[in-house]
Amino acid sequence: MRQSLPALVVKALQQVAGQDPVALHEPAFNGHEWDYVKECIDTRWVSSVGKFVDRFEQDLAAYTGAGYAVAVSNGTAALQVALLVAGVEPGNEVLVPALSFVATANAVSHCGAIPHFVDSDEATLGVDIPALARYLDEQTEQRHCQCYNRTTGRRVAAIVPMHTFGHPVDMPALLDLAARHNLTIIEDAAESLGSLLDGRHTGTFGLLGTLSFNGNKIITTGGGGAILTDNKELATKAKRLSTTAKLPHRWAFVHDEVAFNYRLPNLNAALGCAQLEQLDGFVAQKRQLVDRYLAAFDNVPGVSLYRERPGARANYWLQTLILDQEVADQRDSILAATNDAGVMTRPIWELLSSLPMYQANPSMELTGARSLGQRIINIPSSPELVRG
Amino acid sequence: MRQSLPALVVKALQQVAGQDPVALHEPAFNGHEWDYVKECIDTRWVSSVGKFVDRFEQDLAAYTGAGYAVAVSNGTAALQVALLVAGVEPGNEVLVPALSFVATANAVSHCGAIPHFVDSDEATLGVDIPALARYLDEQTEQRHCQCYNRTTGRRVAAIVPMHTFGHPVDMPALLDLAARHNLTIIEDAAESLGSLLDGRHTGTFGLLGTLSFNGNKIITTGGGGAILTDNKELATKAKRLSTTAKLPHRWAFVHDEVAFNYRLPNLNAALGCAQLEQLDGFVAQKRQLVDRYLAAFDNVPGVSLYRERPGARANYWLQTLILDQEVADQRDSILAATNDAGVMTRPIWELLSSLPMYQANPSMELTGARSLGQRIINIPSSPELVRG
Numbered sequence: 056m057r058q059s060l061p062a063l064v065v066k067a068l069q070q071v072a073g074q075d076p077v078a079l080h081e082p083a084f085n086g087h088e089w090d091y092v093k094e095c096i097d098t099r100w101v102s103s104v105g106k107f108v109d110r111f112e113q114d115l116a117a118y119t120g121a122g123y124a125v126a127v128s129n130g131t132a133a134l135q136v137a138l139l140v141a142g143v144e145p146g147n148e149v150l151v152p153a154l155s156f157v158a159t160a161n162a163v164s165h166c167g168a169i170p171h172f173v174d175s176d177e178a179t180l181g182v183d184i185p186a187l188a189r190y191l192d193e194q195t196e197q198r199h200c201q202c203y204n205r206t207t208g209r210r211v212a213a214i215v216p217m218h219t220f221g222h223p224v225d226m227p228a229l230l231d232l233a234a235r236h237n238l239t240i241i242e243d244a245a246e247s248l249g250s251l252l253d254g255r256h257t258g259t260f261g262l263l264g265t266l267s268f269n270g271n272k273i274i275t276t277g278g279g280g281a282i283l284t285d286n287k288e289l290a291t292k293a294k295r296l297s298t299t300a301k302l303p304h305r306w307a308f309v310h311d312e313v314a315f316n317y318r319l320p321n322l323n324a325a326l327g328c329a330q331l332e333q334l335d336g337f338v339a340q341k342r343q344l345v346d347r348y349l350a351a352f353d354n355v356p357g358v359s360l361y362r363e364r365p366g367a368r369a370n371y372w373l374q375t376l377i378l379d380q381e382v383a384d385q386r387d388s389i390l391a392a393t394n395d396a397g398v399m400t401r402p403i404w405e406l407l408s409s410l411p412m413y414q415a416n417p418s419m420e421l422t423g424a425r426s427l428g429q430r431i432i433n434i435p436s437s438p439e440l441v442r443g
Numbered sequence: 444m445r446q447s448l449p450a451l452v453v454k455a456l457q458q459v460a461g462q463d464p465v466a467l468h469e470p471a472f473n474g475h476e477w478d479y480v481k482e483c484i485d486t487r488w489v490s491s492v493g494k495f496v497d498r499f500e501q502d503l504a505a506y507t508g509a510g511y512a513v514a515v516s517n518g519t520a521a522l523q524v525a526l527l528v529a530g531v532e533p534g535n536e537v538l539v540p541a542l543s544f545v546a547t548a549n550a551v552s553h554c555g556a557i558p559h560f561v562d563s564d565e566a567t568l569g570v571d572i573p574a575l576a577r578y579l580d581e582q583t584e585q586r587h588c589q590c591y592n593r594t595t596g597r598r599v600a601a602i603v604p605m606h607t608f609g610h611p612v613d614m615p616a617l618l619d620l621a622a623r624h625n626l627t628i629i630e631d632a633a634e635s636l637g638s639l640l641d642g643r644h645t646g647t648f649g650l651l652g653t654l655s656f657n658g659n660k661i662i663t664t665g666g667g668g669a670i671l672t673d674n675k676e677l678a679t680k681a682k683r684l685s686t687t688a689k690l691p692h693r694w695a696f697v698h699d700e701v702a703f704n705y706r707l708p709n710l711n712a713a714l715g716c717a718q719l720e721q722l723d724g725f726v727a728q729k730r731q732l733v734d735r736y737l738a739a740f741d742n743v744p745g746v747s748l749y750r751e752r753p754g755a756r757a758n759y760w761l762q763t764l765i766l767d768q769e770v771a772d773q774r775d776s777i778l779a780a781t782n783d784a785g786v787m788t789r790p791i792w793e794l795l796s797s798l799p800m801y802q803a804n805p806s807m808e809l810t811g812a813r814s815l816g817q818r819i820i821n822i823p824s825s826p827e828l829v830r831g
Contacts, residue, residue: 084484092480092710096472101665101714102658128516128666131704157687157698164701167555270490270708277489277708278516299545306778306789310545311799313552316519320658320665322480322711326489390694401694411699 060385061392064358064376067351068398071344072435076397080373081437082275086333091325103298105321107328112281114331119248119256121264121283123290126319126327127297130245130267133280134162134215136317137241137263140282140292143168143212148204148417150214150238152182153406154424159217159243160407171204171211172408172418175427177377178364181224182216183423184232190419191236202237207417213239218247218257220433221273221372222363226252226260241265244283248273249338249370258283263293268323273337273372273438274330276323340438341371347441348374348434357382361431371436378430389432403431448773449780452746452764455739456786459732460823464785468761469825470663474721479713491686493709495716500669502719507636507644509652509671511678514707514715515685518633518655521668522550524705525629525651526601528670528680531556535600536592536805538626540570541796542812543605547631548795551603559592559599560796560806563815565765566752569612570604571811572620578807579624590625595805601627606635606645608821609661609760610751614640614648629653632671636661637726637758646671651681656711661725661760661826662718664711728826729759735829736762736822745770749819759824766818777820791819 058066095101108126115124127133143149145167151159153172160170173190176183195202195211202211214233216224226242233240244250244258245267251257258264263286268279282293300314319327348360361375378386386402393400406428408418446454483489496514503512515521531537533555539547541560548558561578564571583590583599590599602621604612614630621628632638632646633655639645646652651674656667670681688702707715736748749763766774774790781788794816796806 082487082489084487088484089481092484093477095665096476096480096714099470099472100658101470102663103666129704129706157689157696158704161687161701161703165703270488275490277483277710278491278704278706299549301545305782308545308789308792309798313549313800315549315553316517316546316666318517318666320711322665322714323708326484326710394693401696404696410697412701 060357060382061389063355064389065392065396065398067355068393068434069396070351071347072398072440077399077435078437079399079401079433079435080271081439082270083333083337083437083439087329088326091329092322095322095325101322102320103318105324107321107324108319111324111327111331114328115266115281115283118331118334119259119283121259122285123283123287125282125290125293125297126324127280127282127317128319129278130265130269130280131158131162132297132315132317133265133267133282134159134241134243135165136293136296136315137265137282138162138166138168138213139296140289141213141239141241141262147210147212148207149212151407152217152424153408153418153421154219154403154427155217155243155407156404157407157410159215160413163215168212169209170407170413170416172416172421174419174421174423176423177427179224180219180222180361180427182229184225184228186423187419188232194419195236197237200237204417211238213241215241215243217243217245218250220375221247221250221370222361223247223250223252223257223367223369230260245272246372247370249334251368253366259285262286263289268327273370274327274334276319276327276330279319279323279327337438338370340441341436343441344374344436345371373433374436376432376434378432380430383430386429386432398435400432400434403428403433448745448770449777451743452777453780453784453786455743456781456822457784458739459735460786460828465787465823466825467787467789467821467823468659469827470658471721471725471825471827475717476714479717480710483710483713489710490708491706493712495709495712496707499712499715499719502716503654503669503671506719506722507647507671509647510673511671511675513670513678513681513685514712515668515670515705516707517666518653518657518668519546519550520685520703520705521653521655521670522547522603522629522631523553524681524684524703525653525670526550526554526556527684528677529601529627529629529650531600535598536595537600538602539795540605540812541794541806541809542607542791542815543631543795544792545795545798547603547605548801556600557597558795558801558804560804560809562807562809562811564811565815567612568607568610568749568815570617572613572616574811575807576620579620582807583624585625588625592805599626601629603629603631605631606638608763609635609638609758610749611635611638611640611645611755611757618648633660634760635758637722639756641754647673650674651677656715661758662715662722664707664715664718667707667711667715725826726758728829729824731829732762732824733759761821762824764820764822766820768818771818774817774820786823788820788822791816791821
């Protein structure tokens with residue numbers, strides 16, 4: 056008797072992940088997590104300043120090759136502050152992939168700016184650059200070296216490429232396109248810590264890049280994020296904006312602009328320092344996991360494991376199945392069967408342009424994003440799945 | 444030879460705090476901090492959901508007597524979300540004491556609303572209610588049960604009383620005044636966890652109240668805050684708004700409004716649970732410290748220790764000296780002498796209305812705030828100063 060596709064997927068997943076219930080992604084704490092966190096408690100330096108905050112920022116800069124890293128409370132805060140220091144103003148439009156987590160668009164909204172949605176393609180799971188190039192030529196015009204939306208009349212200030220599940224967007228091509236259209240690039244590298252393109256770390260191609268250390272990410276601080284940049288002035292501004300813009304003084308409280316309390320506590324930075332020490336190991340484990348899944352899915356018809364493209368070294372943060380168009384209608388059956396079997400899986404996000412608060416926003420045609428949105432399933436991706 | 448006033452103050456402080464360098468406020472971790480934090484790491488539940496987040500919210504509600512508590516990433520976030528769920532809209536004015544930490548006004552600005560500054564008096568260090576009553580009668584008018592500023596034409600939507608250094612504002616009088624003028628009350632209780640008025644916890648008089656657990660507060664989570672309310676609907680909205688407004692679903696990512704990532708990580712909530720268990724002890728220690736300082740300052744002319752008024756049970760978060768008007772010109776000499784001697788002291792904040800970004804904001808006469816602003820000095824206040 057021939058097995059159904061959902062049953063075959065369950066079988067392939069359990070071949071790799073075992074028969075016990077398995078989460079989509081769990082952090083691994085096998086390094087100095089205890090030592091560093093205990094040191095915070097023992098020394099009573101748990102809060103918004105402390106040696107682990109400084110060290111985490113230095114370690115992140117060293118790891119990514121960015122000139123500067125500024126630690127903040129989470130990835131959404133990182134992106135909001137990066138957009139602000141990049142000069143995005145209320146009423147500007149910012150190009151954002153419709154196929155992303157809601158935080159990418161929310162951070163734009165928190166600046167008073169307007170997310171303008173762009174398409175994604177299967178080549179990178181990120182911005183469809185050729186389609187975007189055609190769209191910008193039609194939809195926008197340059198005035199005084201600034202890009203304007205012909206329909207809305209609003210300035211299009213920036214673009215936020217997001218490196219989906221750790222797969223790098225084609226940044227050289229995007230840098231080229233953005234330069235031609237006077238768009239600032241702020242990379243949303245929330246999912247791609249450890250991912251390289253042509254040997255260069257994601258998040259360091261744009262004027263600024265942002266990271267996330269939420270509990271489901273490749274390394275975690277509980278909650279946390281960071282801003283990367285090579286520009287010292289922007290790094291200084293980002294630090295000021297995320298720490299209430301207090302002027303240095305022995306005792307006086309003078310703050311010289313409306314700013315935020317987006318500090319990363321020392322307690323969380325301590326966890327981050329310990330996690331970052333293990334990042335290369337996590338990436339290696341996740342890359343081994345690809346091979347195991349490839350073998351397991353070899354005989355499952357209509358289902359492919361998403362793989363990095365040439366030049367990319369992906370962190371494979373979330374392992375990704377893509378269904379052929381012919382079996383796309385079975386996605387929900389596969390999600391139900393796998394989750395019923397205790398193997399946690401999930402679809403990619405709903406298109407941001409279809410969420411109630413963003414339905415009226417400007418958007419290009421989303422042919423690629425719509426297709427990917429119906430065909431992607433994320434499968435268990437914890438580094439420890441390849442431990443045994 | 445008669446000693447100078449700064450020298451007398453140094454001597455009095457060292458009589459209580461000893462000869463070694465002493466901080467303004469340090470947390471004490473003598474309870475289950477390490478046990479609970481270690482449990483998070485061992486179980487790998489460090490992030491934005493987890494049992495300590497739920498427990499911390501329940502414990503805070505139980506401790507304060509609020510119907511509901513919603514834990515968030517810090518006190519600024521708590522106040523922003525509280526203002527939003529209370530219905531404050533962009534372009535509204537919100538009455539805020541000019542004598543407060545910058546976060547009180549920034550949270551209003553983050554809602555797109557406009558801080559409108561009000562005076563403080565020496566009776567409570569908070570809102571000068573009789574002066575505010577006269578000001579509102581002159582400056583505002585009621586239309587369709589809403590309060591409007593006659594000069595700017597903008598709606599005045601709310602008032603944010605702040606319980607300075609843990610000393611409760613006269614809430615019954617303020618409730619009365621706010622009702623007459625159709626103002627919603629959101630209490631900034633960032634400094635007053637553990638402070639009661641007529642047996643009732645600060646932060647539970649208004650429609651909503653907010654707390655902070657920054658590292659310098661009476662209890663700390665590293666960074667953190669909470670929203671208190673008796674209104675279930677508002678509590679639910681606050682939780683939604685602070686957690687990206689994701690709709691519950693087994694796997695789908697649907698979010699139905701522009702919301703925030705203001706989650707308190709489980710790791711930080713764990714610290715908070717352990718700290719909250721010790722709060723009554725901290726309040727008791729701080730209240731004993733008052734007596735020690737009273738004795739030490741008994742013979743220092745022109746300098747008084749600020750004390751709670753009848754009906755109030757203050758947490759005495761920061762111990763406060765008030766200089767008589769005649770010696771107010773010696774404030775900076777006293778700050779310099781004490782800090783030079785290794786005894787950390789600091790003045791109260793600059794008036795918010797004098798900061799560059801708020802100088803053009805609407806404001807009532809700030810006679811009281813200006814006088815207090817020149818005469819207040821905070822002195823070492825750690826609970827452990829009375830341990831020995």
